[in-house]
Amino acid sequence: MAQSYILCTAFLFCFSTTALSMSSNVLRLQQRHSISASQTLLRQLNGTFQCHLEDRMDFKFPEEIKLQKFQKGQALLVIHEVLQQIFDIFRRNFSSTGWNETIIKNLFVELSWQVDHLETALEKIIEEKNFSWEKNTTLLDLKQYYLRIVQYLKAKSYSRCAWTIIQVQILKDFSFLYNLTGFISDN
Ligand SMILES: *[C@@H]1O[C@H](CO)[C@@H](O)[C@H](O)[C@H]1NC(C)=O
Ligand SMILES: *[C@@H]1O[C@H](CO)[C@@H](O)[C@H](O)[C@H]1NC(C)=O
Ligand SMILES: *[C@@H]1O[C@H](CO)[C@@H](O)[C@H](O)[C@H]1NC(C)=O
Ligand SMILES: *[C@@H]1O[C@H](CO)[C@@H](O)[C@H](O)[C@H]1NC(C)=O
Ligand SMILES: *[C@@H]1O[C@H](CO)[C@@H](O)[C@H](O)[C@H]1NC(C)=O
Ligand SMILES: *[C@@H]1O[C@H](CO)[C@@H](O)[C@H](O)[C@H]1NC(C)=O
Numbered sequence: 001m002a003q004s005y006i007l008c009t010a011f012l013f014c015f016s017t018t019a020l021s022m023s024s025n026v027l028r029l030q031q032r033h034s035i036s037a038s039q040t041l042l043r044q045l046n047g048t049f050q051c052h053l054e055d056r057m058d059f060k061f062p063e064e065i066k067l068q069k070f071q072k073g074q075a076l077l078v079i080h081e082v083l084q085q086i087f088d089i090f091r092r093n094f095s096s097t098g099w100n101e102t103i104i105k106n107l108f109v110e111l112s113w114q115v116d117h118l119e120t121a122l123e124k125i126i127e128e129k130n131f132s133w134e135k136n137t138t139l140l141d142l143k144q145y146y147l148r149i150v151q152y153l154k155a156k157s158y159s160r161c162a163w164t165i166i167q168v169q170i171l172k173d174f175s176f177l178y179n180l181t182g183f184i185s186d187n
Helices: 002-011 015-023 024-042 063-067 072-089 101-127 138-155 158-183
Strands: none
Touching: 015 072, 024 101, 024 158, 063 138, 063 158, 072 101, 072 138, 138 158
């Protein structure tokens, strides 16, 4: 035990579960890395398809969320929710796009990995009973925003153009997530 602890400090990055749940810095770095990887994958999908102006849509991202200050547990919960929603969107019918399935599969691997690590960290916070977020509408606002996205895709019959617009929108959401990782800290 003492030995493995020394090894952990010596190598800075130690991927044992205890180290993971203890260090906010490691969790933050991992989340940032994974968000960047997801963005890169999304950009690799062919998204240069030109759309008509009338296909554009304001999905009304709940802007006030960007100005909020979150505690660590709250930030983790918000990131978790957004990733789940993105996951659900890309599980829908994108056959019109001709997107490379391998890239989508890699995106799913990245998202699942991230969600798993968030859940481990969240479990720890809940276990320590250091979590409360009563009557907060943040998650509900986000759910409604993603519902609008899904309704749009359905209304446009999952067309190639609609997917291109969603792809751009989700890329922005990943930038928002990247910002949120700033709240993953111990103080
Ligand atoms: C929700 O929580 C965030 C972060 O703690 C806070 O900034 C915001 O004001 C809360 N919103 C409501 C409606 O309570
Ligand atoms: C609970 O979380 C808050 C905000 O993340 C932190 O400031 C506080 O020190 C934590 N308390 C305990 C007992 O861990
Ligand atoms: C997916 O959408 C295409 C048209 O874009 C359609 O031909 C196909 O039947 C749909 N597949 C499913 C499983 O709904
Ligand atoms: C992606 O775009 C390139 C260049 O426009 C094209 O050659 C390729 O066939 C496209 N791939 C798919 C899967 O649509
Ligand atoms: C799909 O993407 C993978 C990984 O980037 C690549 O190796 C493969 O050649 C691509 N397939 C097609 C049909 O473009
Ligand atoms: C991320 O944070 C920067 C700096 O606070 C801000 O300018 C930018 O608009 C934010 N982006 C998103 C998508 O929240």
